[in-house]
Amino acid sequence: MQKRPPVPPFDHASATQKVRLAEDGWNNRNPEAVSKAYSLDTQWRNRVVFINGREQAESFLSEKWNKELDYRLIKELWAYSDNRIAVRYAYEWHDDSGNWFRSYGNENWQFDENGLMTNRYASINDLPIEAKDRKFHWPLGRRPDEHPSLSELGL
Template sequence: MSEVRPPLPPFTRDSAMQKVRAAEDGWNSRDPQRVSLAYSADSRWRNRATFIRGRAEIVEFLTGKWRRELDYRLIKELWAFDGSRIAVRFAYEWHDDSGNWFRSYGNENWAFDDNGLMVERHASINDLPIREDQRLFHWPLGRRPDEHPSLSELGL
């Protein structure tokens, strides 16, 4: 039985936006197993300079990520889409175990199979040290509230 993860390509603007929000919600759960299910069993990633293949490596990578990046909160925004591909920009805030805060900015390019599973993810990310009083993402851990401003509305 094949896995299906709607919305499916080819994407419209609305379905691409739904896919982006679903990805944001998944990552804000900080549940590596849950997040991995949005990707094909043999999904290929480039995350910064780390290369990942398959769900087991995705779970291992995300487990370590959220062990280091504490109080992680993410906003994703649709940049472009075409057929089975979506490009997003994103920012997330987090702190390390010494209490140093960061805002990480990046872009991702995604490719999906016919069942809506992500088969490729290419992420470029830069980290900006910030003071705690410069934080912009203050919702309780978990899903970003619908009324919270987007990246564009925040001027990011």
């Protein structure tokens, strides 16, 4: 069985690390690689989309990143317990017409003993923004360590 450290039970340090690893993965926008962080039978609710299993998660992510262009994400730990983590996040992206958005969300995660996510419940809202109002300007890929967090950005 594949392990994805850190594994439960989480403490503050390991929960923070798990959140950053998830952020890094999603910022790399590689659906196949990202999907490996989820159990084979993972269950998601993403907005109004229900996903059952790793294959559907990978397909969902491919479609997402084909639509949400120049995607940049910041996640922040909100709370944790033994095998659960809650995060808040924001990401910026534009559509194929050049319209920019900042999407705000909250997620609740549950993990198995190997550190694979078994459940992901996401609530997300999109705010249209002007390109001049963007706050996430790093090159595509991993957010630099020195880039401000959501709290530091006032988001």
